Amino acid sequence: MRVLYHWPLDPGSRQARIALAETKLKFKLEPVNPWAPDATFASVCAEGVPPCLIDVISGGKVTISGARAICEYLAETSKKTSLLPDSATDRAEMRRLCDWMANKFTDDVQAYIMHERVEKTLLGNEAPHPPTLREGREHLQFHLDYFSWLLERRDYLAGHRFSLADIACFAHLSCLDFVGEIRWRDNPTLKDWYQKIKSRPSVQPLLGDRVGGMIPPRHYRDLDF
Missing domain, CATH: 1.20.1050.10 (Glutathione S-transferase Yfyf (Class Pi); Chain A, domain 2)
Known part of the structure; x- marks a missing residue:
């Protein structure tokens, strides 16, 4: 299952959570302390700060960091909803x-x-x-x-x-x-x-x-x- 590393009061993490829910994708939330990230998070996210999405795709997994990158990735790949304007x-x-x-x-x-x-x-x-x-x-x-x-x-x-x-x-x-x-x-x-x-x-x-x-x-x- 895809995993979103997040912190509840981080606006970027909230953006990613809403976008994931809008696209009706199932995901697991993994909380991250932004002031003291653990070794597991540091090993998967080069930036070292949430949000970070681990998505499951054909042939493996992909890591996407940052709210803007995650949200546009979801908007471009979703087949169930559109989060991008038409024009x-x-x-x-x-x-x-x-x-x-x-x-x-x-x-x-x-x-x-x-x-x-x-x-x-x-x-x-x-x-x-x-x-x-x-x-x-x-x-x-x-x-x-x-x-x-x-x-x-x-x-x-x-x-x-x-x-x-x-x-x-x-x-x-x-x-x-x-x-x-x-x-x-x-x-x-x-x-x-x-x-x-x-x-x-x-x-x-x-x-x-x-x-x-x-x-x-x-x-x-x-x-x-």
Whole structure:
């Protein structure tokens, strides 16, 4: 059986899990501590960080590392669903937004908020730094406003159909939602989209994730919050 090495609150791992579920492929989850990967994981993943997919193909196995590579591989090989837009322009927009989440959003937001709220908590080496959190939250609102602006003009982030762009954005936002960092009532357009994605069967398993004793807010598992 194919295996996905992952960490529950890693946005990249969440993207891979959703994409695998969307393509209706069976897979086994193997958790990886991103700060102390074990020897087994190090032997199969040169990058040393999740996500990493071991897929079973004709004649053997293939190793694919990184959320973008895994998701596009699944989208290109799936015969049961399409996660890529039909037109070249929409596919370009999808890839632009995937890059936005992987680079700009990660640098502007996740490097501040998730580092302070999650990494420091789990490693127990120091308390969150309020000025850093404040700066990350200011950056976050800029991104939320931009996503809302896109969704006022489209059914989904990259156009009129669900795609890898929605998976990437949802994966990142759901991690922030896990730690209660998004004020949904202040972002109603984005909330409607988030609820729509949250209701997909492929996303349901993520809502049961728990990490290091951390408890998400009550609305996190609620589909109608």
